[in-house]
Amino acid sequence: xxTLLAIGDMHLGRLPAAIPDGLGSRRQxxxxxxxxxxxxxxxxxxxxxxxxxxxxxxxxxxxxxxxxGQLKAGVEQLAEAGIEVIAVAGNHDTxxxxxxxxxxxxxxxxxxxGHWQQHPVGDLTVIGWSFPQSRVSFSPLDSFPRLDxxxxxxxxxxxxxxxxxxxxxxxxxxDLAEASVNAWLLGHIHQPDDLSAARPIGYLGSxxxxxxxxxxxxxxxxxxxxxxxxxxxxxxLAPLRFETLSVxxxxxxxxxxxxxxxxxxxxxxxVEWQQxxxxxxxxxxxVELVGxxxxxxxxxxxxxxxxxxxxxWTEYGVSCFLQRIDTRTIPRLDLNRLAxxxxxxxxxxxxxxTLDEPxxxxxxELVDMARPDMEAVAAGREFRELNRSLSDQDIATELxxxxxxxxxxxxxxxxxxx
Ligand SMILES: [Mn+2]
Numbered sequence: 001x002x003t004l005l006a007i008g009d010m011h012l013g014r015l016p017a018a019i020p021d022g023l024g025s026r027r028q029x030x031x032x033x034x035x036x037x038x039x040x041x042x043x044x045x046x047x048x049x050x051x052x053x054x055x056x057x058x059x060x061x062x063x064x065x066x067x068x069g070q071l072k073a074g075v076e077q078l079a080e081a082g083i084e085v086i087a088v089a090g091n092h093d094t095x096x097x098x099x100x101x102x103x104x105x106x107x108x109x110x111x112x113x114g115h116w117q118q119h120p121v122g123d124l125t126v127i128g129w130s131f132p133q134s135r136v137s138f139s140p141l142d143s144f145p146r147l148d149x150x151x152x153x154x155x156x157x158x159x160x161x162x163x164x165x166x167x168x169x170x171x172x173x174x175d176l177a178e179a180s181v182n183a184w185l186l187g188h189i190h191q192p193d194d195l196s197a198a199r200p201i202g203y204l205g206s207x208x209x210x211x212x213x214x215x216x217x218x219x220x221x222x223x224x225x226x227x228x229x230x231x232x233x234x235x236x237l238a239p240l241r242f243e244t245l246s247v248x249x250x251x252x253x254x255x256x257x258x259x260x261x262x263x264x265x266x267x268x269x270x271v272e273w274q275q276x277x278x279x280x281x282x283x284x285x286x287v288e289l290v291g292x293x294x295x296x297x298x299x300x301x302x303x304x305x306x307x308x309x310x311x312x313w314t315e316y317g318v319s320c321f322l323q324r325i326d327t328r329t330i331p332r333l334d335l336n337r338l339a340x341x342x343x344x345x346x347x348x349x350x351x352x353x354t355l356d357e358p359x360x361x362x363x364x365e366l367v368d369m370a371r372p373d374m375e376a377v378a379a380g381r382e383f384r385e386l387n388r389s390l391s392d393q394d395i396a397t398e399l400x401x402x403x404x405x406x407x408x409x410x411x412x413x414x415x416x417x418x
Contacts, residue, residue, distance in 0.1 A: 002049050002122030002124050002224075002225045002226075003047075003222065003223065003224050004048055004050050004051070004052055004121065004223040005039060005042065005046070005048045005051045005220050005223070006185045006220060006221045006223050006232075007036075007039055007051065007052065007053050007204065007207050007221075008187050008192065008203060008204030008205045008206055008220075008221075009054070009188065009205070009206045009207065009210075010036060010057050010206075010208075011032050011056055011058070011059040011092065011210055012032050012033060012058050012059060012067040013032075013058055013060060013063025013066045013067055014031070014032060014059040014210055015027050015028075016030050016208065016209065016240050017212060018211065018323055019240075019284075020312060020321045020323075022321065023282060023312050026281075026282070026319075029239065030208075030239050030240040030282050031239075031240070032059075032207065032210070033070045034239045035207045035208035035218075035238050035239060036070060036071075036074055036207070038237045038239070039051070040078060042220065042235060042237060043083055043220075044077065044083065047083075048222070049083065049084070049121050050084040050085070050086055050122075050126070051078055051083060051084070052087070052185060052223075053085065053086070053088070053187075054087075054088060054090070054156055054158055054185055054187030054204055055087070055089055055091075055097075055130070055131070055157075055188065056090035056091065056093055056158060056188065057089075057090075057097055057100075058071075058092065058093040058096045058097060058100070059093075060096075061096050064096050064100070067093075067096065067100060068100060068104075071104065071107065072103075072104050075107045076106065079106035085106060085107050086108045086121070086128070086156070087108070087109055087110065088109070088110050088128040088129060088130045088131075088156050088157060088158055088187070089130035090187055091131055091134050091135070091167075091168045091169075091188070094131040094132070094134040097109060097130070098112060109130060110126065111128040111129035111130040112130050113130070113132045114136070114143075115143075116129050116140075116143060116145055117129075118153075120151075122225075123152065123225065124151050124152040124153065124182075124225055125149065125151050125153050125154070126154050126155075127153055127155050127156070127181065129157055130158075135168070136168065137165075137166070137167050137170070138169075138170075139159075139169065139170055139172070139175060140157065140169050140171065141172075141175040141176065144175075144179050146180075147180050149180055149181075153180065154181060154183050154185065154223070154225075155181040155184045156185050157169075157184065158186070158187040158188050159171045159186060159187075159188055160189075161173060161186065161188075161189070161203075168188060169188075173201075176201050177201065182199060182225075182228070183200045183201065183230045183232070184200070184202065185200075185204055185223070186203045186204065187203070187204060189203045189205070190203075190205055190211075190214050191203065191205055192204060192205025192217070192218070195221065195232040195234070199230070205218060206218055207219060207220055208238040208240055209241055212286065213242075215243055215286060216241075216244075217236035217241070218238035218241060219235045219238050219278070220235055221234055221235065235277075236280075237278045240281065240282050241283050241284070242283075242284040242285075242286060242323060243269065243284070244288060245262070245269060245285050245287050245288065246265075246288045247262055247287055247289050247290065248291040249261065249290065249329045250291040250293065252293055252294075252295065252299075253294050253295065254295070255295060255298055255301075255302035258289075258299070258302050258303065259306055262306075262322070262325075263313075266283075267315055267316075270316050270318055270320075274316065279317065280318060282312075282319040282321070283318050283320045283321070284323040285320060285321065285323055286323050286326070287303075287324070288325075288326050288328050289325065289327045289328060289329050290329060291330075292329070292330050292331070292332045292333075292404075293329040293332070294332055296330060296331040296332075296408075300327045303325040303327050304325075306322070306325065307322055307324065307325050310322045330401060330405060331405075331408040333349075333404060333407060333408060333411075335349045336353070339353055345407060345410050345411060345414075348403055348406060348410065349407060351366060351403060352403045352404060354366060355399055355400045358392075358393070358396065363396065364392070366396070366399060367392045367395045367396055367399070370398075371390070371395055374395055375390060378390055
């Protein structure tokens, strides 16, 4: 068996964003350098054959010395353990990575100057391509060699998938699928893909959360290759993690109860993670208050004051902090009574009742009607890195939320005009 540790966008030199003042002194130990040291330790512990870096290893050109020190220490430890390090350059480190590779002897740059290059590791071959300049508006796959590989071939590439006009090496999913590799390990987009398929193709994601919007598990991937089969496992060892936490406010009758509800939801989440092998050192919470709530209209203000007064706290050794709180609760409404009215409120109430029946034809009609508008929003530039497609259920949930808000506002308007 040949094993690899594959690392996505690392951005050495960047400090993690959205750390509260209370944890400011620990910023360094929550950043990319810490994620890199942990990955190095993991690679040595697991005795992998090689460590693969999918580009954007370094944040900027002027981070040469920072990256030199940090990368060199890790690469040398790996070399001592007999583990090779193979990297491709991305759009952030087009110039600095080749310079680092020429200074650090056991760091191999693959595909320099935009020429596909192969490198043997154990029973397999890694093939990669590096950015020749920081903007590349053509697909590197146009020049992918015609191969008839006898051994397992693993592709390593920094690229922008399915973004035709991108200046960062645009490639299409179809071209990726067509290339004669057993797996594509990609860099650039910070949201990791599901790589559990028999032929994994996708983004490794950032190795540590660099922004608060990078929610969910982050870390390197263990790649195990045996009998021609590729198996990938995400190792969420990032020191900093941001997480979306939905808190159901159905039982909350008083704004003082909000902090307790958030605390217990946080605890529950960490207990879940304790079943696995890794806990982050720090956890930034993006709380979403959801559900039907009796004091829905008071929650935004309660949330704002809670957020402004909050301090980091520790739960099972994890430093937790509130990064934001969004109120998405809906007022409690008696839909069955309202649905009998022959006015706009009645119509809206009937639609909302339909949205509770996902198996009905009318439910599908409502979802289909809303899809074009919602897809246009989801495709917007600001959401692109989320790499998210909308399911019918996503649309129905959003329609129900918007509908309930509109309905409660209609009722409030009518009561005011009485
Ligand atoms: Mn990039």
